[in-house]
Amino acid sequence: MRTLITYIMVFPRRSAFVILALLVAGVAEGLSLTALLPLLSIAVGESSGDSGIGQFMEDALRKIGIEPTLDMILIIIVGGMFTKGLILLLANRQVGYTVAHVATALRLNLIEALLASRWQYYLRQPVGSLANSVATEAYRAANGFEHSVNVLALATQVLVYALVAVFISWQATLASLFIGLFLLIVLHRLVRATRRAGANQTQLLRHLLTYLSDVLNSVKSLKAMARDNVADAILRDQTKQLEKATRHEVMSRAALMALQEPILAAITAAGLYLALVVWQLSLPEVMVMVFLLTRILGLLNKTQRKYQQLAVQESAYWALRKAAEDAADAAERRSGTDEPHLQQGILLRNVQFSYDKKIIFKQLDIEIPIKTFTAVTGPSGVGKSTLIDLLCGLAEPNAGEVLIDGKSLHELDMRRWRHMIGYVSQDTILLHDTVMNNILVGEPALTAEDAERALRQAGAWDFVIALPDGMQTIVGERGGLLSGGQRQRIAIARALAHAPVFLILDEPTSALDPESEKTICETLQQLSKQLTIIAVSHQPAVINAADRVFILSEGEAKTLSHGADAHSVN
Numbered sequence: 409m410r411t412l413i414t415y416i417m418v419f420p421r422r423s424a425f426v427i428l429a430l431l432v433a434g435v436a437e438g439l440s441l442t443a444l445l446p447l448l449s450i451a452v453g454e455s456s457g458d459s460g461i462g463q464f465m466e467d468a469l470r471k472i473g474i475e476p477t478l479d480m481i482l483i484i485i486v487g488g489m490f491t492k493g494l495i496l497l498l499a500n501r502q503v504g505y506t507v508a509h510v511a512t513a514l515r516l517n518l519i520e521a522l523l524a525s526r527w528q529y530y531l532r533q534p535v536g537s538l539a540n541s542v543a544t545e546a547y548r549a550a551n552g553f554e555h556s557v558n559v560l561a562l563a564t565q566v567l568v569y570a571l572v573a574v575f576i577s578w579q580a581t582l583a584s585l586f587i588g589l590f591l592l593i594v595l596h597r598l599v600r601a602t603r604r605a606g607a608n609q610t611q612l613l614r615h616l617l618t619y620l621s622d623v624l625n626s627v628k629s630l631k632a633m634a635r636d637n638v639a640d641a642i643l644r645d646q647t648k649q650l651e652k653a654t655r656h657e658v659m660s661r662a663a664l665m666a667l668q669e670p671i672l673a674a675i676t677a678a679g680l681y682l683a684l685v686v687w688q689l690s691l692p693e694v695m696v697m698v699f700l701l702t703r704i705l706g707l708l709n710k711t712q713r714k715y716q717q718l719a720v721q722e723s724a725y726w727a728l729r730k731a732a733e734d735a736a737d738a739a740e741r742r743s744g745t746d747e748p749h750l751q752q753g754i755l756l757r758n759v760q761f762s763y764d765k766k767i768i769f770k771q772l773d774i775e776i777p778i779k780t781f782t783a784v785t786g787p788s789g790v791g792k793s794t795l796i797d798l799l800c801g802l803a804e805p806n807a808g809e810v811l812i813d814g815k816s817l818h819e820l821d822m823r824r825w826r827h828m829i830g831y832v833s834q835d836t837i838l839l840h841d842t843v844m845n846n847i848l849v850g851e852p853a854l855t856a857e858d859a860e861r862a863l864r865q866a867g868a869w870d871f872v873i874a875l876p877d878g879m880q881t882i883v884g885e886r887g888g889l890l891s892g893g894q895r896q897r898i899a900i901a902r903a904l905a906h907a908p909v910f911l912i913l914d915e916p917t918s919a920l921d922p923e924s925e926k927t928i929c930e931t932l933q934q935l936s937k938q939l940t941i942i943a944v945s946h947q948p949a950v951i952n953a954a955d956r957v958f959i960l961s962e963g964e965a966k967t968l969s970h971g972a973d974a975h976s977v978n
């Protein structure tokens with residue numbers, strides 16, 4: 409019930425529209441069924457005297473000047489059917505569009521919350537689970553919404569029916585409602601079982617997709633060591649458990665369907681027996697009661713079946729909502745508004761940083777003057793990537809400050825600051841596309857001239873124009889048609905395309921041969937005449953090429969003098 413109320417509160421206007429559409433569709437269906445037989449009787453010339461509805465229709469037709477002849481009645485039936493079809497089309501369209509809108513709204517809500525979340529939170533999210541939330545859970549949750557509004561529309565119909573029925577026989581109506589309530593309570597166990605099966609499915613699907621995406625990411629090494637069978641067995645086991653949960657759901661749904669009708673028939677038979685044999689009521693009186701009883705109970709049964717379908721899907725909605733709420737709770741700190749410039753330099757002053765209880769920086773002091781090439785080195789796990797995260801505002805110091813031209817980073821407009829950064833990650837993957845598209849990566853504000861300038865700056869222009877189609881040459885799967893050094897220079901050109909003023913490189917030469925490494929280092933030296941550069945690296949060539957070198961150790965940064973000392977680090 410909580411889910412139903414929540415859906416209505418989250419989407420009040422759309423729910424009202426859909427319930428209205430469903431009610432209109434229900435009335436259209438009901439009217440067409442009620443009117444068809446009497447109209448046919450009139451059409452074939454049978455007396456309509458014994459049917460109140462028939463007589464009413466005949467009178468109504470005459471009143472509006474239509475003679476109830478066979479051809480006229482047939483035209484009215486066909487016209488009525490078309491009108492009903494049109495109403496159903498419009499109503500179902502409204503329902504379908506709204507369900508699609510709900511799915512989209514839930515997806516966007518999660519995606520936006522995720523994109524606005526802190527990097528550290530983002531990092532911890534399993535890709536498979538997120539993909540599952542956006543694809544499966546949003547779809548199931550939207551279906552849950554559809555079932556919710558159906559439950560409400562059907563409940564409204566029960567209410568309207570019961571109100572009308574009270575005027576015909578309040579005893580029969582009361583009896584129907586009591587019996588209906590009794591049935592709902594007795595069969596509620598099946599709804600609860602379905603809810604459990606639905607919740608299991610939601611959890612199992614998350615686990616399965618999280619594990620599957622992890623396995624797919626490391627499938628090569630698993631296969632190479634013939635250890636893929638372990639992953640295979642786990643995936644099989646999880647898939648089987650999912651099947652089991654689906655079976656439980658199917659069983660409970662089928663049991664509810666199967667039990668509702670016979671119980672209804674048994675109650676009707678018992679009622680008939682009591683009314684006709686024990687209480688000796690007249691047949692027409694009893695028939696009215698039977699009609700009301702079956703109609704109200706039939707509608708209540710339908711409501712319960714829809715409610716059961718809602719119970720299967722509701723866990724998907726709550727899982728999705730929790731994912732979005734968690735992401736919103738981990739939102740990035742509100743960025744400042746000051747416009748950033750980089751005219752003097754960057755200073756990390758007394759910076760302290762830790763991941764939960766793990767202290768990374770105790771007192772970090774680093775100065776990066778503009779238009780210099782700074783290298784940062786240190787043993788693995790010492791915090792080099794964390795330092796880069798601090799510079800990009802992806803991580804925030806627990807104490808101390810990151811100052812840009814003397815202004816604290818959190819006072820600056822963060823998006824503008826990041827726009828001033830060119831970032832080359834350790835594992836840049838080139839797209840199976842042209843050199844130019846690999847540099848522009850879909851950024852609409854950039855042009856072919858920007859790509860050419862960036863290639864020239866990265867020292868890549870000469871080899872690119874020598875390629876068969878120049879900038880239009882396809883680089884192959886993951887850039888496989890280029891050498892490692894060429895790929896790295898394309899990656900640097902990508903980082904330079906939007907004309908950044910601060911270039912950050914994470915291990916720019918770790919996978920290169922000495923010759924390519926030398927070329928990249930020369931490129932960086934050239935670039936540092938126009939830009940401020942910081943490179944994290946273990947490589948002596950990079951350290952030698954830099955103007956300033958810092959070595960990270962025990963939560964602090966020490967300046968390293970150049971020349972022989974730099975070599976001795978490695």
Ligand SMILES: Nc1ncnc2c1ncn2[C@@H]1O[C@H](COP(=O)(O)OP(=O)(O)OP(=O)(O)O)[C@@H](O)[C@H]1O
Nearest residue numbers: 528531763766768787788789790791792793794795
């Ligand atoms: N999001 C995180 N949550 C918790 N601990 C983290 C997180 N990211 C990194 N760490 C830990 O912080 C330490 C510093 O990590 P960092 O990636 O900055 O080191 P690094 O010097 O760049 O290492 P490498 O040279 O191996 O890339 C490591 O011990 C790492 O395990």
